[in-house]
């Protein structure tokens with residue numbers, strides 16, 4: 690099982706060393722004993738970056754969990770099994786995902802509080818993100834109201850804490866409708882909790898910034914209905930990029 694080095698709270702680390710546990714030349718994938726590369730999941734795209742090693746280097750262009758293993762798809766040279774590799778993240782891309790993912794938590798919480806709607810799905814990109822809410826029927830003015838409340842939280846520059854917590858305690862603390870806890874297998878315990886100030890707590894395995902001030906200004910750029918009781922909003926972030 691590959692150790693995920695960014696968990697529970699090392700989201701800002703950009704480089705690491707690891708040992709190659711397996712190489713599949715047929716599809717150009719590599720399994721490492723430890724990694725900083727985020728595997729696609731939870732609406733967050735995989736990290737990209739580079740692996741360098743004695744016999745060459747390759748670009749990591751995809752990272753996915755496959756049959757319980759985290760597989761890095763590498764273009765260029767492939768390392769040999771047993772080799773030591775140095776990994777570096779494409780930081781601009783990763784940091785953008787951290788900002789957008791954290792902003793998704795903020796917007797999801799605002800909409801749950803104000804409209805009683807849960808997050809049914811989300812997709813993060815490095816320049817925008819969208820969230821589907823249900824049950825929801827927004828009117829024309831709602832996107833502006835959501836945006837204002839989200840920006841008010843961002844302006845408070847609240848801290849974003851990530852830590853492992855006993856599952857039972859986190860289940861008790863997570864508001865109804867804030868998380869699909871029942872989709873996380875029962876044997877996952879502890880769970881990684883992401884806590885925003887005194888405003889929100891949610892189990893999540895993604896990558897996030899440390900302070901809301903890093904998000905800058907949030908603007909909702911689109912809203913659409915997706916079926917009878919589902920609303921989709923899309924937002925962008927503008928502003929400070931400190932890391």
Ligand SMILES: [Zn+2]
Nearest residue numbers: 790883893895
């Ligand atoms: Zn998250």
